[in-house]
Amino acid sequence: MTSSDLPTTLSRRDFLSLGLGALGLAGLLQSGAITYQFLAPRTIEGEFGGVVHAGELVSFPPGSVTEFPDGRFFLVRLDDGGLLAVYRRCTHLGCAVAWHPTEDRFTCPCHGSHFDQAGVVENPPAPRPLDTFAITLRDGQISVDTARPQRRDHFSVDQVVYG
Ligand code: FES
Known part of the structure; x- marks a missing residue:
């Protein structure tokens, strides 16, 4: 089988699965970043804690x-x-x-x-x-x-x- 024999189109189901997976991953990364910002110690130079x-x-x-x-x-x-x-x-x-x-x-x-x-x-x-x-x-x-x-x-x- 050569590369030209591989299917070049995604089925609608595969496309939706891929899109939902990407959205889920983006949401997970964003919520992780927000949680880190909330929980990270606040050490601002010149203020209490720093x-x-x-x-x-x-x-x-x-x-x-x-x-x-x-x-x-x-x-x-x-x-x-x-x-x-x-x-x-x-x-x-x-x-x-x-x-x-x-x-x-x-x-x-x-x-x-x-x-x-x-x-x-x-x-x-x-x-x-x-x-x-x-x-x-x-x-x-x-x-x-x-x-x-x-x-x-x-x-x-x-x-x-x-x-
Ligand atoms: S004497 Fe300072 S908090 Fe009670």
Whole structure:
């Protein structure tokens, strides 16, 4: 049998089967892409869930607390110059804490917990210090990775980043 002996036309049934198969495959691919977009982790640079470039170290004087609302953290420069990126989520039930410079502490509006500048509990019911985020300090530039909060049960100096 040569190629010229092969049938060159599709039957109506074969044509419809082929068309329906192609449509089904296209629909499956599209729904897969939509599902992936919905379930994929959202890591937008500069926002919570991604890496936030906070700026130059020299912009944050020792003893300062600066809020980064898009990153949901406070950049704390301790009196000794060390850095902490403190997650604003209260460790009691998750309300957003606020920094009160005149009182030199974080307070939670929901049930009254207080935290010191390093995020350590001064007044319960919060059961443990505020979580922190990893800081990278390179060429005097500060970056904070907000993808994974770091849980801590107490404060220790190894949580602090020094330039
Ligand atoms: S959520 Fe902060 S004290 Fe309850």
